[in-house]
Amino acid sequence: MDHRSRLLDLLAQRSAKRGTFTLASGRQSDLYIDCRLTTMHPEGLSLIGPLGLAAIQRRGWAADAVGGLTLGADPVSYAIAYASQLAGTPIRAFTVRKEAKTHGTGKLVEGAFLPGDRVVVIEDVITTGGSALKAVAALRAAGGEVLGVLSVVDREEGGRESLEAEGLAVESLARAAEITARM
DSSP states (O other), rough: OOOOHHHHHIIIIIIIEEEEEEEEOOOEEEEETHHHHTSSSHHHHHHHHHHHHHHHHHHTOOOOOEEEETTTHHHHHHHHHHHHHHHHHHOOEEOOOOSOOOOOOSSEEEEOOOOOOEEEEEEEESSSSSHHHHHHHHEEEEEEEOEEEEEEEOOOHHHHHHHHTTTTOOOEEHHHHHHTTTT
């Protein structure tokens, strides 16, 4: 089984649930995808890192660093950074806080990010695109050049289109329809 097929299976088995849910966007849905159950699992990390790195390379994004809004983007970013080191093409990782710290340096972007970095914004699940747009705004304000957005899952509910309407290229490792077909 190839890595992408195995990732789809893991997402269907571990992360996808049917029921009645309120999403982070405030929308109601009969499908909830808790990517963290896959992205924080050793096997999920071992698949997502190389798949994410390959997607970045396929797009031609010459990224210095990857990251996004904490908490969903964090394990994905770290997995890609680790895979990039193993591949001999190191890409650093960072995280974007939901709000700036009120102590210390008061930074919104933490980790191995430097002003001027070319970055790929990471998202675990894209629904409306709101979290990715918040990360994009923080990174641009910190001096980053945003190359695009990479998500593990596109829920196929308009988020990709919202991001593309803002001039952002979007790549996803999986689509909701591919996951639900395996449930």
